[in-house]
Amino acid sequence: MSERGTIALMPTCLVDLVRPEAGVSAVRVLRRAGYHVTFPEGQTCCGQPAWNSGFPDDARRVAETTLAALAASEGPIVVLSGSCAATMLHAWPELFAGDPRLAGVLDRIVEFGAFLAPLANTAPTVGARRPVAFHCSCHQRRGLRDTTSGTTLISSLPNVELVEQDDAEACCGFGGTFAIKFPGISTAMGRDKVDAVHEAGAGELVSGDLGCLMHLAGVAEETDVELATTTLPELLDREGWAP
Amino acid sequence: MSIVYGGDKALGARIDKALADTRLGVTLQASRRHLIGFRGAVEERHPDWPERVDRARAIRSDAVARAPELLDRFEQQVTSRGGRVIRAATAGDAVQAVIEIARRRGAKIIAKGKSMVSEEIELNPALEAAGLTPVETDLGEWIIQLAGERPSHILAPMIHRSRGQVAEVLATHRGGPMSDDPQALVTYSREQLRTTFLEAGIGITGANFMIAESGTVIVLENEGNGRLVSSLPACHVVLAGMERVLETTADAAFMVEQLSLAAVGRELPSYVSWLSGPAADGDDGPEEFVVIVLDNGRSRIRASDEREILNCIRCGACQTVCPVYSKVGGHAYGSVYGGPIGAVLTPLLTGMQDDEGRKLPFLSSLCGACADACPVGIPLHDLLVRDRGLANRAGLASRGERAAWGAWSRAWASPRLYRASARAGARSGPFARAFGPGASWLEGRATLPLPSAKPFHRRWRDLESGG
Numbered sequence: 001m002s003e004r005g006t007i008a009l010m011p012t013c014l015v016d017l018v019r020p021e022a023g024v025s026a027v028r029v030l031r032r033a034g035y036h037v038t039f040p041e042g043q044t045c046c047g048q049p050a051w052n053s054g055f056p057d058d059a060r061r062v063a064e065t066t067l068a069a070l071a072a073s074e075g076p077i078v079v080l081s082g083s084c085a086a087t088m089l090h091a092w093p094e095l096f097a098g099d100p101r102l103a104g105v106l107d108r109i110v111e112f113g114a115f116l117a118p119l120a121n122t123a124p125t126v127g128a129r130r131p132v133a134f135h136c137s138c139h140q141r142r143g144l145r146d147t148t149s150g151t152t153l154i155s156s157l158p159n160v161e162l163v164e165q166d167d168a169e170a171c172c173g174f175g176g177t178f179a180i181k182f183p184g185i186s187t188a189m190g191r192d193k194v195d196a197v198h199e200a201g202a203g204e205l206v207s208g209d210l211g212c213l214m215h216l217a218g219v220a221e222e223t224d225v226e227l228a229t230t231t232l233p234e235l236l237d238r239e240g241w242a243p
Numbered sequence: 244m245s246i247v248y249g250g251d252k253a254l255g256a257r258i259d260k261a262l263a264d265t266r267l268g269v270t271l272q273a274s275r276r277h278l279i280g281f282r283g284a285v286e287e288r289h290p291d292w293p294e295r296v297d298r299a300r301a302i303r304s305d306a307v308a309r310a311p312e313l314l315d316r317f318e319q320q321v322t323s324r325g326g327r328v329i330r331a332a333t334a335g336d337a338v339q340a341v342i343e344i345a346r347r348r349g350a351k352i353i354a355k356g357k358s359m360v361s362e363e364i365e366l367n368p369a370l371e372a373a374g375l376t377p378v379e380t381d382l383g384e385w386i387i388q389l390a391g392e393r394p395s396h397i398l399a400p401m402i403h404r405s406r407g408q409v410a411e412v413l414a415t416h417r418g419g420p421m422s423d424d425p426q427a428l429v430t431y432s433r434e435q436l437r438t439t440f441l442e443a444g445i446g447i448t449g450a451n452f453m454i455a456e457s458g459t460v461i462v463l464e465n466e467g468n469g470r471l472v473s474s475l476p477a478c479h480v481v482l483a484g485m486e487r488v489l490e491t492t493a494d495a496a497f498m499v500e501q502l503s504l505a506a507v508g509r510e511l512p513s514y515v516s517w518l519s520g521p522a523a524d525g526d527d528g529p530e531e532f533v534v535i536v537l538d539n540g541r542s543r544i545r546a547s548d549e550r551e552i553l554n555c556i557r558c559g560a561c562q563t564v565c566p567v568y569s570k571v572g573g574h575a576y577g578s579v580y581g582g583p584i585g586a587v588l589t590p591l592l593t594g595m596q597d598d599e600g601r602k603l604p605f606l607s608s609l610c611g612a613c614a615d616a617c618p619v620g621i622p623l624h625d626l627l628v629r630d631r632g633l634a635n636r637a638g639l640a641s642r643g644e645r646a647a648w649g650a651w652s653r654a655w656a657s658p659r660l661y662r663a664s665a666r667a668g669a670r671s672g673p674f675a676r677a678f679g680p681g682a683s684w685l686e687g688r689a690t691l692p693l694p695s696a697k698p699f700h701r702r703w704r705d706l707e708s709g710g
Contacts, residue, residue: 011699013655013661015699016665016698016699016700017665017668017694017695017698017699018692018693018694018695019692019695020695020697020698020699020702023699023702024699024702024706027706039700039703039707041658042658043658044655044656044658044661045655045661049651050648050651050652051628052609052628052631053631053635053648054604054605054628054630054631054632054633054634054635054640055632055635055640055645055648055652056632057652058648058649058651058652059652061652061653061656062651062652062655062656064656065655065656065657065658065661069658090625138608138609138610138611138612139611141611142610142611142612142614142615143611167276169279169612170566171566171608171610171612173566173608174608175607175608175609175610176609177680178605178607178608178609179684180680180683180684181605181683182258182567182605182606183683183684183686183687183688184258184259184262184686184687185258185262185567185570185571185606186608186687187686187687187688188262188268188570188687189566189567189570189608190687190688192272214692215688217690217692218684218685218687218688218689218690218691218692219687219688221688221689221690222687222688222689
């Protein structure tokens with residue numbers, strides 16, 4: 001059952017609270033891939049909402065709890081968000097400078113898609129394929145410098161067809177509290193993204209980052225565009241992905 | 244504060260106005276796509292682009308760190324060749340220095356090349372108040388001056404205006420009809436400005452770089468007006484931010500290329516002028532050469548942890564590539580410096596004291612496209628986050644906002660209270676929809692994601708026992 005070893009799952013607060021199904025899917029997919037999945041007790045949030053809002057002390061206070069939980073875990077820390085993984089890798093060294101636990105945690109942090117992509121095999125196409133688009137979040141793209149993991153995994157699925165939307169590198173406009181502080185700009189950016197996905201012929205948008213998807217789902221419904229929003233773990237689970 | 248001019252209208256109102264201007268959005272989006280396209284070509288021609296950025300960052304960081312020493316050497320060199328350097332601590336000092344030069348020389352008409360520093364110190368209104376006539380000679384700046392506007396982009400100051408809107412301005416100036424044919428617009432402007440070049444008693448330009456070892460000022464431009472302004476009038480005044488200094492000619496040659504590649508995708512702009520003092524006897528050129536070196540808050544930034552923003556070489560790439568800027572344009576920022584560079588720099592220049600200026604760091608989705616576009620590797624998204632913290636501490640965050648984050652962080656620092664907040668959140672739907680962040684979320688989004696009745700941490704026990 002666990003021939004590939006043990007991993008520590010970090011669903012992130014957003015998946016935990018808002019889309020727990022994505023966490024359940026991640027567990028199933030990781031187990032199918034041969035991992036023993038643990039869920040480190042006591043994790044809450046990486047602190048990103050406060051960090052990005054200019055409240056570093058509040059970010060530290062929350063992240064401290066999660067750092068302690070992750071430090072007590074073993075194996076790769078598989079994070080269900082490129083944005084949270086990037087925050088831990090970039091903000092935590094500043095928040096926890098000199099903390100002896102930090103290096104041992106940061107070395108193990110890996111985003112879900114990046115963790116599984118090296119295991120992807122190209123499956124033979126079977127019959128008609130459903131067109132899906134992938135949104136690589138800005139923090140996955142520029143924070144983790146990873147533009148290929150998500151598309152590699154999706155391309156390995158026999159029953160879906162990856163279509164590329166125009167201007168894929170553009171920010172979707174979510175931006176955490178930016179979405180609330182400047183809803184006019186945020187949703188204008190979101191409409192561009194939704195339109196590009198729609199024009200590419202995809203009725204489903206997949207991303208490793210739930211924040212972007214929640215925002216885009218709201219924009220799509222507001223503008224009467226039929227668009228299913230699916231997290232990467234949910235897609236891999238549904239499509240029966242295995243290495 | 245002169246850098247921030249938007250204080251008379253709220254940020255939200257400026258944004259709404261910009262978002263309603265659909266032509267603006269289309270223009271800026273095309274410009275953004277154009278930059279992404281030529282940047283791709285630049286990186287193909289220069290596969291060592293990341294190393295170039297590292298080198299540029301090292302050159303700029305070193306020069307800013309040693310700015311006082313390098314500026315002293317620059318001044319010695321300029322002085323030894325018969326020129327003069329004036330150090331201006333404030334915007335007012337710089338303006339006063341220009342007015343004094345004009346009075347001494349009896350100059351009335353002042354021809355100006357492009358200079359963001361002159362915008363920062365609000366030079367034109369001050370000169371007009373002193374009875375002088377400043378005339379912008381960069382085509383975009385001239386149109387904007389005639390229209391009574393501010394530039395909306397560092398490099399392309401009138402990018403917010405359509406061809407038709409330019410024709411309207413020139414028709415008013417001419418007092419008759421004006422075709423919106425680009426050639427007709429340029430021809431008319433050239434005829435008008437030619438007179439200015441010949442009549443001006445003083446020419447003012449900005450400076451892209453100052454070279455310490457040679458006392459040289461470098462001016463980059465694409466229209467030739469900068470060369471005319473710096474060579475035809477009898478007096479050439481350079482306005483330069485104190486951070487523009489570089490040590491060597493070799494550094495400057497590299498930085499000129501780096502700036503041009505980032506700004507327009509070409510190794511060189513159309514005109515590069517290396518100006519090293521007044522003309523020698525009998526040569527063409529100005530008889531008087533003055534460089535006004537402006538501080539205006541820069542030394543304070545240089546002494547802070549945000550000093551890397553002074554490495555900026557004003558290429559405008561972060562503005563063009565920014566998805567937020569490309570939705571609202573430069574005027575929405577209400578600062579001389581808009582876009583990511585402006586959102587970081589404006590509140591720092593004003594010491595976090597300007598109410599409008601310190602809101603600007605929040606005007607970003609933190610997507611990081613700006614930092615990737617920066618030819619000198621400034622981590623703009625990190626500086627935006629740093630500025631947010633400084634702005635909050637300086638008083639931007641209300642007591643209520645600070646209290647809310649405090650309550651949140653105390654709760655989520657405890658796994659037990661975190662779980663309790665999840666249960667409370669799942670029951671808060673109607674409240675969340677009607678008030679606060681939830682209501683803002685629903686502006687333009689039909690659905691508000693609410694906490695699940697059974698979060699993952701409550702599903703884990705079943706999953707765990709399930710295998």
